[in-house]
Amino acid sequence: METTETKKCHKVNRVLVDSHVEAYMPYQECQGGTQEQKAKFLVEAVKAFSCFLKDHRSQALIKLSVACDYQDQCSACGDRWDTFIDDDEKKKCGNCGIIVEDE
Numbered sequence: 869m870e871t872t873e874t875k876k877c878h879k880v881n882r883v884l885v886d887s888h889v890e891a892y893m894p895y896q897e898c899q900g901g902t903q904e905q906k907a908k909f910l911v912e913a914v915k916a917f918s919c920f921l922k923d924h925r926s927q928a929l930i931k932l933s934v935a936c937d938y939q940d941q942c943s944a945c946g947d948r949w950d951t952f953i954d955d956d957e958k959k960k961c962g963n964c965g966i967i968v969e970d971e
């Protein structure tokens with residue numbers, strides 16, 4: 869059985885960890901206004917878009933797109949890639965503590 873002292877890990881690049889739909893709302897291009905004002909506008913815009921689904925055309929400026937989130941991960945534990953150098957000058961995963969393979 870491998871222990872954390874003998875087992876090694878490596879960085880796994882660009883692992884797909886999530887995908888979601890984003891809605892483009894015209895307000896996002898406007899300058900100024902507080903985050904609270906923007907949030908309030910977006911809540912109302914989502915309500916209006918929901919009505920559009922029943923009604924159509926009046927909200928035609930809204931565009932939908934699919935966005936994917938990626939992150940570099942540890943091959944051993946699957947957490948976000950984050951390393952540190954221990955007291956013995958060995959590079960280890962900051963999450964699981966397994967030694968990183970030579971790069």
Ligand SMILES: [Zn+2]
Nearest residue numbers: 942945961964
């Ligand atoms: Zn790890």
